Amino acid sequence: MIRNINTERMEPIEMDGCEGASMAVMVGRRDGAPHFAVRSIEVQPGGHTPRHRHDYEHEVFVVSGSGMVLLGDRVEPIKAGDVIYVEANLEHQFRSTDESLRFLCMVPVEQNCGGGTPGS
Amino acid sequence: MIRNINTERMEPIEMDGCEGASMAVMVGRRDGAPHFAVRSIEVQPGGHTPRHRHDYEHEVFVVSGSGMVLLGDRVEPIKAGDVIYVEANLEHQFRSTDESLRFLCMVPVEQNCGGGTPGS
DSSP states (O other): OEEETTTSOOEEOOOTTOEEEEEEEEESGGGTOSSEEEEEEEEEEEEEOOOBOOSSOEEEEEEESEEEEEETTEEEEEETTEEEEEOTTOOEEEEEOSSOEEEEEEEESBOTTSSBOTTO | OEEETTTSOOEEOOOTTOEEEEEEEEESGGGTOSSEEEEEEEEEEEEEOOOBOOSSOEEEEEEESEEEEEETTEEEEEETTEEEEEOTTOOEEEEEOSSOEEEEEEEESBOTTSSBOTTO
16 A cells, blocks of 8 residues: 555644644554554644644654644754654644644554544 | 654664665654654665565655565555555565665554564
């Protein structure tokens, strides 16, 4: 199975606190992936993902653009080629700057306390 | 935790059947990642990863360059932006063409039949 992030249909992320972000699940439960999912996310200039926390981790790869990531009480710049580990239960948010920020966000398909991970 | 694939130290992959490939574990067990690891892999022009199979899946993202992937009895071209799902127990191999092929290869930290996944 091969899919390309540049041609996969992106859907707006409809969550409170999210602005100008869209997502496509590139590999996930629909493919029978047993452990983790790869999602492609784009944040329009000036947009951001929700500021939140949850009981499962993110492993993120920045494909293009630049932005900022909130990790607990720190805000760090991010750029293409960065790999970011967001441990479970850490508050986090991804923000673009004046250009679109594109990244992959990998999640386990099951939450640590049970049940499918949203968007996996 | 933020690391960049362009500055992380790559180590040659010392496996039978592997030619001109190197790897850096970007996020993995050393970081406490509970479910899966992200590895950065580079295959020099004309090189390839081992042709093999194992009891755990790969989820791959092509960062740059181009090449071919063997998936069972098929050989497919791959390019930047491609996400490839290699299911468990499927024979596979990644080959570069006349330019270096760079990709991320995500694996679960535990093999399906138990024990840590090599290189996670």
